[in-house]
Amino acid sequence: MFDIKWIRENSEAFDKALARRGYEASAAKLIALDDARRSHISKLQEAQERRNAASKEIGKAMAAKDAALAQSLKDEVAGIKSFIQEGEAKERELVAALEAALSVIPNLPLDDVPDGDDEAGNVVLRVVGEKPVFSFNHAPKEHFELEGAEAGLDFATAAKLSGSRFVVLKGQLARLERALGQFMIDVHTQEHGYMEVSPPLLVHNTALYGTGQLPKFEEDLFKTSGDHYLIPTAEVPLTNLVAGEIVAEEALPLRVTALTYCFRSEAGSAGRDTRGMLRQHQFSKCELVSVTKPDDSLAELERMLGCAENVLKKLGLHYRVMTLCTGDMGFGARKTYDIEVWLPGQDTYREISSCSVCGDFQARRMNARYRLAGEKQLAHVHTLNGSGIAVGRALIAVLENYQNADGSITVPEVLRPYMNGLEKIG
Structure with missing residues (x-):
């Protein structure tokens, strides 16, 4: 606003x-x-x-x-x-x-954001790691083709229960998904200094207005009864923790994280990524939100990006960081970095995290301010949000990057303590 x-x-x-x-x-x-x-x-x-x-x-x-x-x-x-x-x-x-x-007016881009109409205008900032080299001769398989994952991915039952773009995870895959989420939240709270929050998954329309999903993007949301909506991302409740509040300057930066389910209608994505679990109506994500003073927000964006990258480094996954162009940024962002993980089954990079600085755009919508130390003057805070990271896509990345010749999947070492020492799935 x-x-x-x-x-x-x-x-x-x-x-x-x-x-x-x-x-x-x-x-x-x-x-x-x-x-x-x-x-x-x-x-x-x-x-x-x-x-x-x-x-x-x-x-x-x-x-x-x-x-x-x-x-x-x-x-x-x-x-x-x-x-x-x-x-x-x-x-x-x-x-x-x-x-x-x-x-309905979007945020204005920073001067150093590249111009462009769509994702073709995004610019590679850096590439980290190397593409995996497999010991087998055939082409790497996609996650839903792996024999070791087949028993744990039940799309037919999910379709019976809920329709398309849902999956039932079973057995070791269900545990692997849980392990990934717990691993991420532990990294961000124990190593990166974020405070863990367990927020509601249902929010009022005022919360979605504050972060910019309403009124322009209502078709992307799942509305329940009254003015309640299922959250499309934990960014909504986490950022709204300071809605209508006057935060003390010494309390900034405020850094919070949450591991939640997210719900999206995927409006406009008909026919895209219909196979597998890449684009789902319900998925888990570890979200990062920072609330800062205006002068600190750009440095906080770089810090947040590093926190998200650290998760992928620990998982041993190859990725690249993209600076989004003006035509591909989200509605509330002034600048956005996307992290794209390498998926060998698809032979391409796919987004797994997005980190954005919003300036005071959201703060004005939700009237979130801070009091300068020793003064009566009030100023709007700056807000940032990022995926730290998307659990479902991290699961896909682990399955495809750690696949073996027999279709089994090696469990990354950092996840084994969360898997009771299990080294291989399938």
Whole structure:
């Protein structure tokens, strides 16, 4: 969410930044809405001033025993009162119209974000590790083709229970998924200094508005009853921990993490990744959220990216880091790094983590501020979020990168303590 005063003062820069994201110029439209609001408020203030003045004149007219003038003034005050009542309702409509227009404007990219229309414009920042070399002659298999994983991946039963884009994990694969999640949360809490949180999976629409999923992306969400939605990511409840709050400066940075299920309708992905468990309606993810002072947020982005990368390094997985271009960034992001893990079965890289800095974009929507030490002044915090990492995709990466000639899967050493020492699946 943007401050309309800032847009007025920086309208040209605002429109240029929107153009980089592929959006039409909006400053003039937004300023016109604000002008209408301001003009109406001015008329209301003039009416209120006249009502107050007329009320005083009534007293003088009655003291002078001028009944006709007193009655005329009373009629005028009654008319003004009616105008003000109707005008206050119109003011609320004008404020709502401006807020609605502002709420669908995306965040503005930082200057160093590469320009581009879609993922083809993303830029490789670095490549880490080497692609695995297998001892067998045939091409590496995808996760759902591995004999060692076949018994643990039950798509047919999931379809019977819930429909497409669901999976039932069984036995050793269910345990491996649990091991991955527990491993990630342990790394982030014990090594990276994040505080573990167990948040609700159902949130009000106000929480989703605060982080930017509503109103623009409602079709991507699963709505339940009333105004409750299933979370698409733990970013929503974790970031909203500071919604409406005034945080002490010494409490920043605030770093929290959660291992939760996430729920997405996958609107617009019909026909994409229909085989296997790459794109699911329900999946587990270890989420990272940071709340910082404005001057610290860019350094925090690099730190968060390093925390997510550390998980993949410990798992021994080959990956690359991409700087997303303006056309591929999320709605609330100012800058985003994607980590793409190598999947030998697909012979390609696939996103497994996304780390973004949002500046004060979300903080303004949720009114999250901090008090500068020793001062009365308040300022909006900056927020960041990142996957630390997606558990389901990490499971796929482990299955494909650690596959053996007989279809079995070697368990990475760092996961064996979580698997009761098990070294091989299948």
